Amino acid sequence: MVVDTDADPVSESPRRPGKARAGTDARIMRAALEILRVHGPHRVTVEAVAALSGVAKTTIYRRYANREEILDAALDSQAITPCVPDGLCVYDRMKWTLEQVRRALASDMGMGSVGAVLIDEDPDFTESFREIINARSDVVAGVLRAAVDAGAVRADLDIDTAVSMLVGSYLGAYLRHGEVSESWADGVVHAMCPELEPDAHEH
Known part of the structure; x- marks a missing residue:
């Protein structure tokens, strides 16, 4: 009604x-x-x-x-830049950033938006979408830089490429399987930084 x-x-x-x-x-x-x-x-x-x-x-x-x-x-x-919670260890900060990627692509903007951007269906929308994704990507980049400074990941890490790989890994999992596993974030952190463990660092 x-x-x-x-x-x-x-x-x-x-x-x-x-x-x-x-x-x-x-x-x-x-x-x-x-x-x-x-x-x-x-x-x-x-x-x-x-x-x-x-x-x-x-x-x-x-x-x-x-x-x-x-x-x-x-x-x-949706143009709200999330803030990294205080008190997280390096592993949990990285996992948190990946969950922000998941949220942006799956919950906030959705695959309908992603599809429209891929074919540039509406140039104005594409520009706005990229602004939102890039703002959240900047948060991811900041966490990676902090991880480099802490010695948790290698010093020569290309931050921009790493961020693109993180976003791309979500899209790749979705394209291959039609859904993204709840363990996706853990798997990506282990792949990027196998030396990190959830309980290996004090909060």
Whole structure:
């Protein structure tokens, strides 16, 4: 059922309209991101978002003038650079960075987005996607540099190539198997730095 969620609220509570609007905004964005993850940017339309979210098109148009604004808002919601948690050993920091790669490609942006970028379906979207991925890749690069400084990996490691290999290993696993094992991050850390162990360093 599609409803106009900006209609007059039944409650007279002054706080209810704000909460209702926030809930509607969240439903719109969840739907837009789900479509983006699965199908790519070309399928993010007002009609598709309305159908999936259950929010009326008239309500969506009060917030977004067109599909491009919805897509921009969806991308902006993912443009958050994660911070490495404190207190992690070298092994766990590297594993954490790999989980950020997994999250960006599988959960946040999705393979629908990756496919669109590979064929450059929408140049503006491709540019925005790369900005998000590169921002997260910078975090990965920082962890690798710290590992080099700590002597955990070889001093002549090419950081940029290593980051590309880490991102590529996820895509390679997905292309070969149709899914990525939960042990993927551990396997990659062992392959890159076989001398590291989860419990070999104090936090």
